[in-house]
Amino acid sequence: MIQTKCFGEWLEIIIPSKWEGHSINDLFRDVWQAPKKQIHTIRMEKHVKINGEVINWNKPLKAGDRIQLKLFIEEEFGVIPAYHEVDVLYEDEHMMVFNKPANMDTHPNSPEQTNTLANAAAFYLQAKGEQRKIKHVHRLDRDTTGAILFAKHSLAGTILDKMLEERSIKRTYAALVHGRINKKKGTIQEPIGRDRHHPTRRRVSASGLPAITHYELLEYSLMQDFSLIHCQLDTGRTHQIRVHLSSIGHPIVGDQLYGGEPLFERQALHARKLVIPHPFTDERIVVEDSLPLPFQHLLKK
Known part of the structure; x- marks a missing residue:
């Protein structure tokens, strides 16, 4: 974990050993991959210091140096x-x-x-x-x-x-779908494009953009004939989960645009979990929400 602290408008980072020998320019260009325009603005406004001083951006850094960034403006x-x-x-x-x-x-x-x-x-x-x-x-x-x-x-x-x-940030969605998904885990890898016959709908299309959705069965309700699943995305196409699940015959409950029955006031889809590598400390930040109560009630009916 990289040590940081905030004071006023500034963030201070203790240079870790893995950054030793890198310059300030290397950090912005290679580590943080900032665009040239952003780097130029930060440089011209002197929003970076090393050990409290403005120095040459190409000077190699040493482990233990303190880099200060004026970020909180x-x-x-x-x-x-x-x-x-x-x-x-x-x-x-x-x-x-x-x-x-x-x-x-x-x-x-x-x-x-x-x-x-x-x-x-x-x-x-x-x-x-x-x-x-x-x-x-x-x-x-x-x-x-x-x-x-x-x-x-x-x-x-x-x-x-x-x-x-x-794809370093991992997103997990909970969905209630019609029918029993027979496979415990699976991957849908079908390209997605616009539906020429509908202004907002997407569809699986050979000429569409690549799209990959992984799913895992969590629970099946025999009474309702619903499957509760988790989905993870390798791509972020519009309506991706909705299109992919509909394409395998398991539309999301309530998603009438893609074949779901109107048994729920909307599509039963909830972004449940984010796993985020922290942009400055390298910590693994896990943010998880409980299953929404309407989902739970629908499963238990």
């Missing part, structure tokens, strides 16, 4: 703060995970929209006296509930975006 939120009742599942100085309710978009589609999770996140930070330009790292469909990761400053956003792209 007041910025416009980027959205209008608006109060909504949402649960915080995890938070530190760099990121936070919210439990998104049903019937809520992840972010606004127009500047004046205020009924999204991003608006709620901005209000939450404003109430704490933190004015940050927050950024969602991934999204959920409007009717899907559960854990969504936000970055609280731009460098954390850059690192977390890259982790998501490289």
Whole structure:
């Protein structure tokens, strides 16, 4: 684990032995993989110090050196703060995970929209006296509930975006599907593209983008003929889980767009768990939510 501490606007990191010999430039370019424009801005504004001093960015670092990064700067939120009742599942100085309710978009589609999770996140930070330009790292469909990761400053956003792209961040979803899934574990590997006959629907298509969904059977309700499963994604296509499960004959309960019966007020899909390598400390952050009560009630009917 890499040692860090925060003071005011600055984050201090004790250089670990694995970074010895790297320069500041190496850290931003190779370790954190920040874009050139972001690196240039940080460099020009002198937002990096080593042992309290501004030094040459190409000078090799030594284990035990202290690098200070000016990260916690007041910025416009980027959205209008608006109060909504949402649960915080995890938070530190760099990121936070919210439990998104049903019937809520992840972010606004127009500047004046205020009924999204991003608006709620901005209000939450404003109430704490933190004015940050927050950024969602991934999204959920409007009717899907559960854990969504936000970055609280731009460098954390850059690192977390890259982790998501490289699949270092693991996402687990709980779903109630029709029928009994016979295999305890399985993988659906079918490309997904747009449905030419419907404005929002996707479908398995040979000309679509590659998509991989892993699933595991947790429980089967004989009375309801429902299977409770966990899904993990290797890709993040729109409606991926919904399309893939429908394609194998097990649509999600309530997901009428993809063949589910209207036995639930929405698709019974919940983002239950996130495993996140911490962007600065290398800790393995595990954020897990319990199975929603409506799912439990539906299984027990």
